[in-house]
Amino acid sequence: MPRLILKVAIDAPLRHLFDYLPLFNAPPPAVGCRVRVPFGRRSQVGLVVAHARHAEVADAQLRHIHEPLDSDPLLPASVLELLRRAADYYHAPPGEVLVGTLPGLLRAGRPARPMQVWQWSLTEAAPSPDSLSRAPRQAALLGALTQAPCEESQLDAALPGWRVTARTLADKGWIERAQIAPDAATDWAPERGHPLTTAQRAAVDAVAAGSGFGAFLLDGVTGSGKTEVYLTAIERVLAAGRQALVLVPEISLTPQTEARFRARFGAAVAVLHSGLSDTERLAAWLAARGGQAGVLIGTRSAVFAPLARPGLIVVDEEHDGSYKQQDGFRYHARDMAVLRARIEDVPVLLGSATPSLESLAHGRSGQYRVLHLRERAGSARLPQLELLDVRHQRMAGLVSPALAGAVREELAAGRQVMLFLNRRGYAPVLLCHACGWVPKCDRCDAHYTLHRGRRLLLCHHCGRERPLPIRCEGCGAQDLLPLGAGTERIENDIAALFPDHRVLRVDRDSTRRRGALDAHLEAARDGSADILVGTQMLAKGHHFPAVTLVGILDADQGLFAADFRASERLAQTIYQVSGRCGRGEQPGRVLIQTHQPQHPVLRALLHGGYGTFAAELLAEREAAGWPPFSHLALLRAESTRQEDALWFLGETLSLAAELGHAGVDLLGPVPAPMPKRAGRYRAQLLLQAQRRAPLHALLRAWLPALALLPAARQVRWSLDVDPLDT
Ligand code: ADP
Ligand code: ZN
Numbered sequence: 001m002p003r004l005i006l007k008v009a010i011d012a013p014l015r016h017l018f019d020y021l022p023l024f025n026a027p028p029p030a031v032g033c034r035v036r037v038p039f040g041r042r043s044q045v046g047l048v049v050a051h052a053r054h055a056e057v058a059d060a061q062l063r064h065i066h067e068p069l070d071s072d073p074l075l076p077a078s079v080l081e082l083l084r085r086a087a088d089y090y091h092a093p094p095g096e097v098l099v100g101t102l103p104g105l106l107r108a109g110r111p112a113r114p115m116q117v118w119q120w121s122l123t124e125a126a127p128s129p130d131s132l133s134r135a136p137r138q139a140a141l142l143g144a145l146t147q148a149p150c151e152e153s154q155l156d157a158a159l160p161g162w163r164v165t166a167r168t169l170a171d172k173g174w175i176e177r178a179q180i181a182p183d184a185a186t187d188w189a190p191e192r193g194h195p196l197t198t199a200q201r202a203a204v205d206a207v208a209a210g211s212g213f214g215a216f217l218l219d220g221v222t223g224s225g226k227t228e229v230y231l232t233a234i235e236r237v238l239a240a241g242r243q244a245l246v247l248v249p250e251i252s253l254t255p256q257t258e259a260r261f262r263a264r265f266g267a268a269v270a271v272l273h274s275g276l277s278d279t280e281r282l283a284a285w286l287a288a289r290g291g292q293a294g295v296l297i298g299t300r301s302a303v304f305a306p307l308a309r310p311g312l313i314v315v316d317e318e319h320d321g322s323y324k325q326q327d328g329f330r331y332h333a334r335d336m337a338v339l340r341a342r343i344e345d346v347p348v349l350l351g352s353a354t355p356s357l358e359s360l361a362h363g364r365s366g367q368y369r370v371l372h373l374r375e376r377a378g379s380a381r382l383p384q385l386e387l388l389d390v391r392h393q394r395m396a397g398l399v400s401p402a403l404a405g406a407v408r409e410e411l412a413a414g415r416q417v418m419l420f421l422n423r424r425g426y427a428p429v430l431l432c433h434a435c436g437w438v439p440k441c442d443r444c445d446a447h448y449t450l451h452r453g454r455r456l457l458l459c460h461h462c463g464r465e466r467p468l469p470i471r472c473e474g475c476g477a478q479d480l481l482p483l484g485a486g487t488e489r490i491e492n493d494i495a496a497l498f499p500d501h502r503v504l505r506v507d508r509d510s511t512r513r514r515g516a517l518d519a520h521l522e523a524a525r526d527g528s529a530d531i532l533v534g535t536q537m538l539a540k541g542h543h544f545p546a547v548t549l550v551g552i553l554d555a556d557q558g559l560f561a562a563d564f565r566a567s568e569r570l571a572q573t574i575y576q577v578s579g580r581c582g583r584g585e586q587p588g589r590v591l592i593q594t595h596q597p598q599h600p601v602l603r604a605l606l607h608g609g610y611g612t613f614a615a616e617l618l619a620e621r622e623a624a625g626w627p628p629f630s631h632l633a634l635l636r637a638e639s640t641r642q643e644d645a646l647w648f649l650g651e652t653l654s655l656a657a658e659l660g661h662a663g664v665d666l667l668g669p670v671p672a673p674m675p676k677r678a679g680r681y682r683a684q685l686l687l688q689a690q691r692r693a694p695l696h697a698l699l700r701a702w703l704p705a706l707a708l709l710p711a712a713r714q715v716r717w718s719l720d721v722d723p724l725d726t
């Protein structure tokens, strides 16, 4: 009988599969099952990707697997196919893709069934922790449980070694353990949706009409009822006994979205994102795989979660940059969603008020069918956008008199105001007024940002912190001035201008504590805050019906970036922030402060709206040959010595010349936009091609050879196909 070779993917940075023999006296594990295998001197969890007759290695090197881990395939054929094609397209090591995208507990070899979650709590007999001053560990555990019952994983994190103590306390009858039951959805009644508008109905019908694959771009202004379209389309999918996968950019930022899905679909909703414990992640993943979850809502990596009966894939805010994974296996979840829909033969619905130029181009070429929602739902109208020329104005910090006046009017009328600035911290630079000294991060080409509330300087690029200097390190003077403004400073300035109103700041700093974001968003929604000051965090998908005025404090910031995507991003940000206002009964107004009121980008944005503006941008991209009219890949390298990264990239260039690269332009190598970061020198080489085929052909030949270059040992390098930051 011919022997059987198992082709196994292992999460290692190697670009091939590994060959193993099955155990002698057991049936061979099926494709899609995990196995534990010997790997070097250790053992590793791998995934069987194929059965083969021939091995790539000599017989003497072939080893048997240690043990099979699954009796049934963990991943269905469709997801295996998706992952295989993803690894191929992104030129990523197969193990990193096939194994690396599994939930952590499965990667660690744990069984593919929900883990039991145990929770500890106090009994009636428990004494006060204070009475145990001579047994500090017991007191600590009792103290923790006095506040609330704790899951074992929480105790693992908070009180290492707690299990021994718990046994002692349980023997005394002071604490007890119980299993947490899954959420019972007994008292829940589904919320009914709005009657759809004609445009919404047409969109739902279009998605539901076809059978099998179809890609749809739902291009609908902010507040036009896109979410309502998703919900209705999903209702139909559930009624047909199928499941829906819904991707959202950052679920923690928009708890409202999750709440709306839960209100409509109750216990059928499972959620998957990085804020969950390993146990919760596994449970959601398994509920999707087993078909118990009718709707799986998740961030980026949920696109790879298996579904028993897929019926629809939705990508909300498809333009959002957080769909791009920026390290390790670099993929774009929106593109993977479309590929997956094709493989599963189901429709995919991409929604945005500010679609990416890539998706708009696909709409034009007919690859995506475009569905429009041109008006806001209900009685709400789109806000009015106006430029505020701030040249020569006497600014109070970043606030012009005209903006301050507009804010005063809204507040007087009892309405809410939102001020947007995409820069957190107090000031981006601290400067010595006596000699000009500026504290800089010595690991990055960057200044420290002043965080006055936290009394420290913080490097926003590597995370390094240092205490606030009291005097100048150049001349000793005590005259240190904050230069420029971030949200923290705006919060102070605004509070001084409007002392009788409550100012609420929403950014990564003000929401660091667990639960703080929810509390902030709640205060924004229920109107207990009058003025909201914030970063991008405030721009994303929120629904604050009382906001009638949005001030964009510094539009100039976005006008001068070197990246060819800068205008697209600026436009998306302005429209998304604008979209937060006028969502209730009252109409909204958006004031955009600029020193460049004649700038063509701003004028185009104001006069034509996003659609017209995007069409102009597409024409520019086409003329300049940038994506989506060409295809890019970026080879990045970094090293601790300045010359190594450039040297390595120079070598890769020669290698490409040897291999031949007809149809692909190689641009560079050049130092990265921020040449030094976190103590490493960075450089990059850009590959550009009119057609994908020659680019991928070159990459296929080039990457394996590149790993063998002697210079490769001096650097860390990575390849980014379809990079977003160039
Ligand atoms: P989007 O996702 O496009 O921002 P939403 O679906 O959140 O829009 O809808 C915006 C607001 O309009 C929500 O408060 C929603 O409840 C409401 N809405 C949506 N569709 C309708 C409709 N057909 N009739 C009335 N109100 C609607
Ligand atoms: Zn000085």
Ligand code: ZN
Residues within 6 Å of the ligand: 441, 442, 443, 444, 446, 459, 460, 461, 462, 463, 464, 678
């Ligand atoms: Zn730094």
